[in-house]
Amino acid sequence: MPGESAHVVCDLTDAQAARRAVRETAPDVVVHTQALSDVDRCELEPELAYGMNVRTVEHLCHALRARVTPVIALSTDYVFDGTKASPYDEADEPHPVSVYGRSKLDGERVALRHPHTYVIRPSTLFGCGRMNFCDAIVERAQQGQAIHAYTDQRTSPTYTEDLADGIGRLISVLAQRRSPPTSPIYHMTNAGGCSRVEFASRVVEWLGRPAALVTPIRMAEQRRPAPRPANSVLTSRYLDGLIGKGLRPWDEALHAYLRARHWIN
Numbered sequence: 001m002p003g004e005s006a007h008v009v010c011d012l013t014d015a016q017a018a019r020r021a022v023r024e025t026a027p028d029v030v031v032h033t034q035a036l037s038d039v040d041r042c043e044l045e046p047e048l049a050y051g052m053n054v055r056t057v058e059h060l061c062h063a064l065r066a067r068v069t070p071v072i073a074l075s076t077d078y079v080f081d082g083t084k085a086s087p088y089d090e091a092d093e094p095h096p097v098s099v100y101g102r103s104k105l106d107g108e109r110v111a112l113r114h115p116h117t118y119v120i121r122p123s124t125l126f127g128c129g130r131m132n133f134c135d136a137i138v139e140r141a142q143q144g145q146a147i148h149a150y151t152d153q154r155t156s157p158t159y160t161e162d163l164a165d166g167i168g169r170l171i172s173v174l175a176q177r178r179s180p181p182t183s184p185i186y187h188m189t190n191a192g193g194c195s196r197v198e199f200a201s202r203v204v205e206w207l208g209r210p211a212a213l214v215t216p217i218r219m220a221e222q223r224r225p226a227p228r229p230a231n232s233v234l235t236s237r238y239l240d241g242l243i244g245k246g247l248r249p250w251d252e253a254l255h256a257y258l259r260a261r262h263w264i265n
């Protein structure tokens with residue numbers, strides 16, 4: 001029944017559990033956020049990555065196959081290889097460089113076989129809940145510890161509150177439309193982009209900590225298992241037209257998050 005709520009716990013690696021959860025909740029809409037987003041772990045454990053980023057999507061979509069339930073499936077900026085000099089939009093061809101990126105792209109393709117799927121690609125997430133890269137910068141800055149940040153990786157940092165608001169608006173719009181929108185894929189990030197070092201420097205500045213805490217490094221200096229795209233700043237051809245207005249600039253969102261955590265006034 002619309003408006004009713006139910007809470008079920010479901011392991012999406014289990015196809016039967018996925019079917020049971022769909023039956024018990026009869027959702028009006030599904031926002032699929034589950035993934036293994038630890039990029040290095042995916043590189044080291046590709047079987048696990050495919051299980052968590054592709055097979056779970058298969059199970060969910062199979063469980064929904066007889067329904068017209070819209071699925072909003074979260075994907076990632078890491079479907080791109082990062083060689084483009086300007087922001088990527090939805091018309092750019094994905095070409096992932098990591099197991100994580102490839103598994104998420106396969107997950108997108110599986111999700112899009114369900115006729116009512118919309119793929120949302122956010123970029124580097126920060127927000128309340130789990131420890132994230134922004135929290136790690138704050139923690140180190142507050143302890144006066146050096147913060148190593150990449151000069152050669154640019155993304156569109158995305159506040160989870162804003163992403164949730166954007167997804168909410170998308171759902172409202174989809175519910176009111178008679179015809180399907182032009183694109184099944186949307187880039188949804190806070191506007192603009194920055195390097196990791198610019199992001200860290202902005203946090204340190206707003207916390208009133210010494211700028212010298214930020215130590216610029218290049219990605220190659222940290223030998224991490226998975227390669228990352230050098231540029232995964234995203235922009236959208238379609239989002240403004242569909243939901244009215246895209247998400248605010250990343251630095252405004254960052255300021256709002258630092259205030260929400262009472263780290264700044």
Ligand SMILES: NC(=O)c1ccc[n+]([C@@H]2O[C@H](COP(=O)([O-])OP(=O)(O)OC[C@H]3O[C@@H](n4cnc5c(N)ncnc54)[C@H](OP(=O)(O)O)[C@@H]3O)[C@@H](O)[C@H]2O)c1
Binds near residue numbers: 012036074104
């Ligand atoms: N993190 C980023 O910077 C980033 C950037 C771009 C796109 N994304 C995408 O955004 C989405 C969310 O990423 P995230 O980093 O926020 O992920 P996350 O913090 O790891 O959250 C993943 C969620 O999936 C749930 N989950 C894990 N295994 C499950 C299973 N077998 N069955 C059911 N649920 C399971 C987890 O539940 P528990 O809480 O119970 O563990 C958790 O709530 C993903 O699609 C990711 O690819 C993330």
